[in-house]
Amino acid sequence: MKLDKTICIAAIAASAAVPAFAENPLISGAFSADPSAHVFNGRMYVFPSHDIPAPAGSRNKKGFNMPDYHVYSSENLFDWTDHGVIVDQEKVPWVDGKSYSMWAPDCNYKNGKYYFYFPAHQKDGRNAIGVAIADKPEGPYVPQEKPIPGVNGIDPCIFIDDDGTPYLTWQAQGNVLVVARLKDNMVELDSEVVTVNHNVPRNGLKEGPFMFKRNGKYYYSFPWCERQTECICYCMGDNPMGPFEYKGKIMEQNTDCWTNHHSVVEYKGQWYFFYHHNDYCREHDVNRSICAEYLTFNEDGTIKPIVPTQRGVGITPATNRIQIDRYSAIGDPNHVWVEYNRTEDPFAGWKTVFRNKDNYRRPIWIEYDRVDFGEKDLSTAIVHVFARVGGSGTIEFHADAVDGELIARIPVVAKDEWQDASAAVLKQLKGVHNLFVTMPDGVLMHVDWVQFK
Numbered sequence: 001m002k003l004d005k006t007i008c009i010a011a012i013a014a015s016a017a018v019p020a021f022a023e024n025p026l027i028s029g030a031f032s033a034d035p036s037a038h039v040f041n042g043r044m045y046v047f048p049s050h051d052i053p054a055p056a057g058s059r060n061k062k063g064f065n066m067p068d069y070h071v072y073s074s075e076n077l078f079d080w081t082d083h084g085v086i087v088d089q090e091k092v093p094w095v096d097g098k099s100y101s102m103w104a105p106d107c108n109y110k111n112g113k114y115y116f117y118f119p120a121h122q123k124d125g126r127n128a129i130g131v132a133i134a135d136k137p138e139g140p141y142v143p144q145e146k147p148i149p150g151v152n153g154i155d156p157c158i159f160i161d162d163d164g165t166p167y168l169t170w171q172a173q174g175n176v177l178v179v180a181r182l183k184d185n186m187v188e189l190d191s192e193v194v195t196v197n198h199n200v201p202r203n204g205l206k207e208g209p210f211m212f213k214r215n216g217k218y219y220y221s222f223p224w225c226e227r228q229t230e231c232i233c234y235c236m237g238d239n240p241m242g243p244f245e246y247k248g249k250i251m252e253q254n255t256d257c258w259t260n261h262h263s264v265v266e267y268k269g270q271w272y273f274f275y276h277h278n279d280y281c282r283e284h285d286v287n288r289s290i291c292a293e294y295l296t297f298n299e300d301g302t303i304k305p306i307v308p309t310q311r312g313v314g315i316t317p318a319t320n321r322i323q324i325d326r327y328s329a330i331g332d333p334n335h336v337w338v339e340y341n342r343t344e345d346p347f348a349g350w351k352t353v354f355r356n357k358d359n360y361r362r363p364i365w366i367e368y369d370r371v372d373f374g375e376k377d378l379s380t381a382i383v384h385v386f387a388r389v390g391g392s393g394t395i396e397f398h399a400d401a402v403d404g405e406l407i408a409r410i411p412v413v414a415k416d417e418w419q420d421a422s423a424a425v426l427k428q429l430k431g432v433h434n435l436f437v438t439m440p441d442g443v444l445m446h447v448d449w450v451q452f453k
Contacts, residue, residue: 023326024312025279025289026080027072028347033288034104034155034208034261035274040114040137044267045073046080046274047107047116051287058100064286065100069118071107071138077267077292077314083138087118092130092143095120101127104155104208104261107137110166115186116141117156117168129156129170131187150189153178155261158186159211159240167240169196169220171207177222179211179241191241198235199246200224208261211240214271217301220244223260229253230260232275234303250295251275251306257285264295271295272313273306280346287346310338311369315432318373321384321449324437325350329367331402336364336439341448351386352447354395354439363402365438373429378452381408382422383437386446389414393442395421397450399433407435412445425452 022028031051038045050068054061068088074080087105090097099121107116116132128147134140153172160166166186169179172193181191198220200206205225212219220242221234231253235244250273251260257278265272273295278285292313296304311328325338335355341348354364383395392414397407410423439445 022080022312023078023314023316023323024291024308024310025277026077026292026312027082027290028280028349030070030082031280031287032070032072032290033066033259033276035263035276035290035292036104036106036157036210037263037265037272037274037292038107038109038137039265039267040109043073043075044077044265045071045107045137046290047071047086047105048276048290049102049104052100053287055100057098059098060100062286064103066102067100069102069105069116073138074314077272078316078320086134086139086141087116087132087143089120092120092132093145094122094128094130094147096123096125106157106210106263108158108160108166109137110160110164110186111184113186114141115158117158119154119156119170122147126152127154127173128152129154129168144187148187148189150193151180155208157210158182159213161213161240165240167211169209169211171209175205175207177206177209179209181241194241196220196235197243198233200233205230210263212264213240214266214297215301218244219264219303221250221262221264223262225258226253229255229258232260232262236301247302249305250303251308254308256282257288259285259288271297275308277308315370315372316368318371318378318429318452321451322368322371322435323349323449324366324368324435324447325352326368327352327366328369328434331363331365332360335360336366339446349448352437354442354445354447356393356439356441356443363438363440365402365436367402367434367436369434370432371435372432373452375430377428378425380422380453381410381425382420382451382453383410383412384418384448384450385412385421386418386448387412387414387442387444388416391443391445393445394440395442395445395447395450396438396440398436398438399427399429400436401434402436402438404436412442418448 032048034049101121105118130147132141166182183190223230232251237244281287
């Protein structure tokens with residue numbers, strides 16, 4: 001089941017300072033793209049661009065419409081807080097206030113300040129990159145009166161080396177990726193602009209560069225539209241201005257969303273890869289949503305390719321609503337699968353369908369890993385379920401395996417409406433476990449979420 005395009009267009013932006021609970025995508029309630037992830041003060045911050053449906057008067061009726069920037073933060077990579085708008089196209093002196101051209105941004109910290117770099121159309125229509133400065137990562141940010149001199153293009157990435165030297169890389173005019181050193185004031189160039197070398201074939205769009213450093217090596221990564229949609233490639237080198245040697249792809253192109261921008265960051269000893277996809281609007285891929293995956297390296301420092309998942313990253317508290325449709329593993333697809341919830345809200349997400357047909361004897365199951373049951377006893381297990389009259393049955397929760405310890409057995413009395421069915425917890429768990437949800441008996445059940453209290 002797919003969302004109607006008209007439903008996607010009906011979406012509205014999220015309000016400021018509200019929590020967003022998500023797996024992949026990370027953010028619900030607003031569209032987001034081009035995630036720039038950084039760790040500040042021991043907390044993860046993500047600075048994405050902000051897609052909106054084309055408003056009245058927009059010149060981009062069928063394209064990207066991006067009016068402002070939000071910043072999101074999280075301590076556990078599951079509960080995300082929207083700190084609200086930090087830069088708005090109508091409040092930057094040099095920006096065309098009706099251009100909806102605030103594309104991929106980046107942010108970093110130096111000299112006691114946070115510097116937010118963003119592209120937009122100037123009032124003469126040309127692309128430029130500006131800077132907004134704040135005392136805290138969530139703002140408020142003050143945009144500079146003019147863009148950075150000599151930097152014409154889009155998709156900035158601000159990289160600060162271990163010795164404090166700042167570098168800016170971006171996509172310049174003519175589909176060229178470039179890099180330059182910045183002055184210590186962070187708003188002026190301090191070197192010539194150098195074209196980034198790599199041996200990727202010349203054909204195809206290249207944009208959205210992101211640079212990071214690990215074990216003395218510089219990684220220069222970027223989206224490349226190899227054929228019809230973008231994959232994420234990377235190079236390695238010994239200097240932030242190159243030369244770089246092409247190493248391959250981090251993430252392959254996908255079939256649904258033609259763009260894919262990204263960032264890479266280490267947090268609490270684990271590396272993460274942030275990217276975007278059009279999960280909430282498959283029919284309308286200019287409204288995208290940010291996602292994240294674990295990133296790992298080979299012994300020689302090269303990156304192991306990433307396959308996108310629904311589950312994403314982070315540990316989910318058992319007392320939260322656990323969206324099992326964002327699964328980590330699933331049983332026989334003829335008997336259990338995921339569908340969109342068809343509602344007027346494009347962020348309503350998905351549901352899991354359990355169906356027993358042809359006297360199927362094996363377990364019908366779906367797995368959701370990394371659930372934190374905490375240290376206190378939980379008394380009740382709940383499933384938000386829809387089962388039509390004649391479809392009564394049972395939902396079971398098991399720990400760590402399909403036939404693992406039985407946590408709860410919930411009888412479901414069929415009704416022609418969604419209901420919260422519950423039962424007592426039979427087995428107390430402590431700490432983090434993988435959760436298996438099964439339908440041992442019944443005909444057809446739709447499950448939206450499960451929860452413990």
